[in-house]
Amino acid sequence: MIPFLDLKAQYASIKGDIDAAVMRVLASAEYVLGEEVAQLEREFAEYCGTRHAVAVNTGTSALHLALLALGAGPGDEVITVPFTFVATVSAICYTGAQPVFVDVEPVTLTMDATKLEAAITSRTKAIMPVHLYGQMADMNAIKAIADRHGVPIIEDACQAHGAEYEGRRAGSIGVSGCFSFYPGKNLGACGEGGIVVTSNDSHARTIRMLRDWGQERRYHHVLKGFNYRMDGIQGAILRVKLRHLNTWTLARRAFAARYSALLAGSNHVRAPFEAADRHHVYHIYAIRCRDRECLQRALAVQGIQFGLHYPIPVHLQKAHADLGYAPGDFPISEAAAGSVLSLPIYPEMTTAQVEEVASAVEQEQEQEQEREREREREREQEAHVL
Structure with missing residues (x-):
């Protein structure tokens, strides 16, 4: 049999490093967030070419918080594509905003920029292209339209770890980029995980608060937030895998x-x-x-x-x-x-x-x-x- 994916083979190839990373977290007792997650954030931001990365518990949470950092909510519209995993659209719905679809290109199956402008209205809060299957959407064309209308871009890069467009890494072109670390991804956790990358200082600060109950510091809740924190063990495992x-x-x-x-x-x-x-x-x-x-x-x-x-x-x-x-x-x-x-x-x-x-x-x-x-x-x- 030839499996569609072989996670056991991947683990076997780096077992020593993975086991050591897990034991390091167990010994530190930093089970939620902690230094391993903080180090992952720094290393993944550098990998993507952004100033910040904020680790969360899933790729869906990453999309949700990136939208909330823009202020997306009821009465707003977010443009994306219908040919994607349902989480792209679910994250928009979680904010109360309305998903608006444009079709994909027939060859790359990513957002068709020629259809984008007609979908923009006064209610458009964001454009969310999906970098499908590991290939980035036509970001120059999409960004030109977005800039002309003053609409920010959130990149759904959940399938595109390390993908590039004209030499720029996925996640670094829009105001933020969102990745999933679901086990089957190119960079996958041993469980669930996700991350938002951005070079916008304000957005990074907001997302950090939102992922941890809206706290600015312990027991000082500035925003109505969520429990979207990454586990320390997943952060340590992902640091090992990022090197490969x-x-x-x-x-x-x-x-x-x-x-x-x-x-x-x-x-x-x-x-x-x-x-x-x-x-x-x-x-x-x-x-x-x-x-x-x-x-x-x-x-x-x-x-x-x-x-x-x-x-x-x-x-x-x-x-x-x-x-x-x-x-x-x-x-x-x-x-x-x-x-x-x-x-x-x-x-x-x-x-x-x-x-x-x-x-x-x-x-x-x-x-x-x-x-x-x-x-x-x-x-x-x-x-x-x-």
């Missing part, structure tokens, strides 16, 4: 390049596209399929795990029917949702495993071609009879 992130990214990119070379020229699947001005970190290697169900069955038979990111766009989710959108409103997102399939990709894979997966995809393509030829023969026979 660049190496892991190189491995992901190498495996993605091998996949793309093996799948080049196919008429039945399309490899992901990396824009020339961006550095894709391949959190997900999502291909586009003409017949996804047949490919899913074929991979399952051969013991190859896969993922679907994401089969239903947010505007068609039952939980968000109250937003008033309908099928057909965002055709590119809907087409992507019906055709994407994520192949295994993680740093601990082998080239042989990548080639085995690609071979299985190719075999299914050949079978699909034969099915098409059979259908064409049947059509010709029917036409001849008529």
